[in-house]
Amino acid sequence: MPYDxxxxxxxTHVASCITCPVRGRCPxxxxxxxxxxxxxxxxxxxxxxxxxKTLYAAGTPAxxxxxxxxxxxxxxxxxxxxxxxxxxxxxxxxxxxxDAVGSSSYPSSAIAVSPSQVCRLSKGRxxxxxxxxxxxxxxxxxxxxRELRDALAMSGNYTAEQRVAAFMLEMExxxxxxxxxxxALPMTRRDIANRLRLATETVCRVLGRFAEHGWxxxxxxxxxxxxxxxxxxxxxxxxxxxxxxxxx
Amino acid sequence: MPYDxxxxxxxTHVASCITCPVRGRCPxxxxxxxxxxxxxxxxxxxxxxxxxKTLYAAGTPAxxxxxxxxxxxxxxxxxxxxxxxxxxxxxxxxxxxxDAVGSSSYPSSAIAVSPSQVCRLSKGRxxxxxxxxxxxxxxxxxxxxRELRDALAMSGNYTAEQRVAAFMLEMExxxxxxxxxxxALPMTRRDIANRLRLATETVCRVLGRFAEHGWxxxxxxxxxxxxxxxxxxxxxxxxxxxxxxxxx
DNA sequence: CGTAAATTTGATGGTTTTCAAGCCATGTGG
DNA sequence: CCACATGGCTTGAAAACCATCAAATTTACG
Numbered sequence: 001m002p003y004d005x006x007x008x009x010x011x012t013h014v015a016s017c018i019t020c021p022v023r024g025r026c027p028x029x030x031x032x033x034x035x036x037x038x039x040x041x042x043x044x045x046x047x048x049x050x051x052x053k054t055l056y057a058a059g060t061p062a063x064x065x066x067x068x069x070x071x072x073x074x075x076x077x078x079x080x081x082x083x084x085x086x087x088x089x090x091x092x093x094x095x096x097x098x099d100a101v102g103s104s105s106y107p108s109s110a111i112a113v114s115p116s117q118v119c120r121l122s123k124g125r126x127x128x129x130x131x132x133x134x135x136x137x138x139x140x141x142x143x144x145x146r147e148l149r150d151a152l153a154m155s156g157n158y159t160a161e162q163r164v165a166a167f168m169l170e171m172e173x174x175x176x177x178x179x180x181x182x183x184a185l186p187m188t189r190r191d192i193a194n195r196l197r198l199a200t201e202t203v204c205r206v207l208g209r210f211a212e213h214g215w216x217x218x219x220x221x222x223x224x225x226x227x228x229x230x231x232x233x234x235x236x237x238x239x240x241x242x243x244x245x246x247x248x
Numbered sequence: 249m250p251y252d253x254x255x256x257x258x259x260t261h262v263a264s265c266i267t268c269p270v271r272g273r274c275p276x277x278x279x280x281x282x283x284x285x286x287x288x289x290x291x292x293x294x295x296x297x298x299x300x301k302t303l304y305a306a307g308t309p310a311x312x313x314x315x316x317x318x319x320x321x322x323x324x325x326x327x328x329x330x331x332x333x334x335x336x337x338x339x340x341x342x343x344x345x346x347d348a349v350g351s352s353s354y355p356s357s358a359i360a361v362s363p364s365q366v367c368r369l370s371k372g373r374x375x376x377x378x379x380x381x382x383x384x385x386x387x388x389x390x391x392x393x394r395e396l397r398d399a400l401a402m403s404g405n406y407t408a409e410q411r412v413a414a415f416m417l418e419m420e421x422x423x424x425x426x427x428x429x430x431x432a433l434p435m436t437r438r439d440i441a442n443r444l445r446l447a448t449e450t451v452c453r454v455l456g457r458f459a460e461h462g463w464x465x466x467x468x469x470x471x472x473x474x475x476x477x478x479x480x481x482x483x484x485x486x487x488x489x490x491x492x493x494x495x496x
Numbered sequence: 497c498g499t500a501a502a503t504t505t506g507a508t509g510g511t512t513t514t515c516a517a518g519c520c521a522t523g524t525g526g
Numbered sequence: 527c528c529a530c531a532t533g534g535c536t537t538g539a540a541a542a543c544c545a546t547c548a549a550a551t552t553t554a555c556g
Contacts, residue, residue, distance in 0.1 A: 077404075079484040085404045099397045102390025107397050134382055141389045142350025144396060149347045149355050151399040156325075156333045157445035160544070189503065197405040199545050204504055219503095220553080236327035408512070437535065447513050452536055468521095468535095 020119075021070050025093035027143055028067055028121055028129075028136075044120045045069060048112035055096070055110040055118060062106045064122040065097035071116025072186040075099075075108040076194075086195035088151075089113065089187060091174050098144045114186040158237055163196040164206040166234035168216065172224050182223040268367075269318050273341035275391055276315055276369055276377075276384075292368045293317060296360035303344070303358040303366060310354045312370040313345035319364025320434040323347075323356040324442070334443035336399075337361065337435060339422050346392045362434040406485050411444040412454040414482035416464065420472050430471040 020026060048055060048071065055066065058077055073090045087108050090096045096118065100106045121129075130137040158166075176183040185192070193200040210216040215230055217223040224230060268274060296303060296319065303314065306325055321338045335356050338344045344366065348354045369377075378385040406414075424431040433440070441448040458464040463478055465471040472478060 077401075079404070081484065083405075083484075087400045087403065099393060099400055101393035103393070103397070108400070130382065130386070134378065134385070137382070137385050137389065138350075138378070141385065141392060144389060144392045145347055145349035145351070148392060148396045148399060149351070151396060151403060152335045152347060152356070153325075155335070155399060155403045155445075156327070157331075157442075188501095194405075197403070200502090201504080201546085202544060205544095208504075236329060236331070436533095448534090449514085449536080450512060453512095456536075 022067070022093040026067055026119075027093070027095055027139060028119070046118050046120055048073070048116040048118065051112055051114050053112040053116075055112065056106050058107060058109040059105050062097065062100035062103055062123075064120050065095055065100065065126070066110070066118040066120055068092050068094045068096060069117040069119055072113040073110050073116055073118070074113050074187065074191060074195075075110050077108045084194050086191055088147075089191075089195065095140075095143055095147075098140075098147055101140075101144065113191065153237065156237065160196075160198050160202050160206050161209070161233055162237055163198065164192075164203060165210070165230045166237040167192065167196060168207075168210075168222070168224065169227070169230055169234055172222075176224075179227070180224060182217070182221045184221050270315070270341040274315055274367075275341070275343055275387065276367070294366050294368055296321070296364040296366065299360055299362050301360040301364075303360065304354050306355060306357040307353050310345065310348035310351055310371075312368050313343055313348065313374070314358070314366040314368055316340050316342050316344060317365040317367055320361040321358050321364055321366070322361050322435065322439060322443075323358050325356045332442050334439055336395075337439075337443065343388075343391055343395075346388075346395055349388075349392065361439065401485065404485065408444075408446050408450050408454050409457070409481055410485050411446065412440075412451060413458070413478045414485040415440065415444060416455075416458075416470070416472065417475070417478055417482055417486075420470075424472075427475070428472060430465070430469040432469050 046055070046066075055073065056062075068090050070092055073096055075087045075090065075096065077085045077087060079085065087099075090110075096110050097106065099108065126140075171185060172179070172183060175185070189203050190200045193203045196203065198206075207216065207218050210230070211218040213226075213229065215224075215226040217225060294303070294314075303321065304310075316338050318340055321344055323335045323338065323344065325333045325335065327333065335347075338358075344358050345354065347356065374388075419433060420427070420431060423433070437451050438448045441451045444451065455464065455466050458478070459466040461474075461477065463472075463474040465473060
């Protein structure tokens, strides 16, 4: 299905943090619940009813960041040749648009990978939040720093197997109801490949090899069968601390 | 390694922002100059008298971030196989350790690439700075967000020539006294290769090809001869700026 | 049910890495 | 002062890994 690039303003409605699916994990929850208590209103919730729906496009003015309430988004850029580069996937509780803080326009586009809902945090609202609760600003900074850590960890020089193994372990952690349970990936192999800097076919082949080894069950519903083996492969991606270079 | 710096005190001393070489570009300057005015003291300046000196090691408790006063640092991780991954180079005015904000330990090590000086901003000092001047916290957040943008831009799927071209343009911008003037890279080819996810030999070969095309002069003192050609090659990498992690 | 997209498998080729050797600059010790 | 060792840089040849091209199969969805 072709991606629906038009960003038609969806009918926003007021979200209640009380019934939010990410209650307890939302980075903005404290403040929003404050709002609920005081004004009976919280953040505007925006539905992205089907995959391919664009939340915002790269280069457009950045007036807000978002919290994922449900579903899955990807942030992407398009280079001169039209190739799509996936910069990250965002699941419920994640913030989208942190790379636009302090920038007048979004450096990447945010697109739904599956039907999703997001809560909008306008920069004006953030300003108010920060002056009222400086603690929130510190938390946002820590979120951004964490995302920076993750991005830097991903930018290493790894083999296809290392990257796919690390990705699958991360997806299981985020998507599987329980460790060892089956899970379905919301994004396509093409999206995964673009994220991992691989060709679609390479992702398939690596998954096939993992299945041959008995490390994972492949197909639509994936399952991790040998976490130790996958962790051993993925180990270099999560850097080993303490091997500091020599001081002199 | 050349010792082109005067002998520096082995112990930390108080730095004056008035005479700082990065005066006007320092992210912490306002606050520090405040300190100077009020207490006659600013941030402790730490000398890293020669290349290879470790400022902090990955995995150790993160009590501070740093501003580069002079020289050049790299931030690196070591994977299980002992391979070094260079996460970024940091020049005067850049902040080092932003990926440790909100983390109890440093996710990467910081090592001098050439004789350097840094100013220490302890987390305690940062706390005080933030409560006194919330504006500073917002600025730090924007610095971190910018670094996140750069890291994400770097994580794309680019060819060796695209990456080397983008890197060289970046280095010229930061190191050359004037556009088109010659400049010497403080880091080794090996460091560059680790930063760009390439083999050392590939970096050499690409530089050789650039020289053949007449785009750059190679050797110890580099010079950009055809910026347009290099920009054309590097275009997909660089919607904005930023191959070397920097926070200026 | 039929079309289009997504996934998977196979064959081939290209970019980059690896292995190996030579060159150059710098620093050291005789 | 020179020989020598060291580490960085450069270059060449072969191999590995992954991308590309192509096509079959499965899945999704109107």
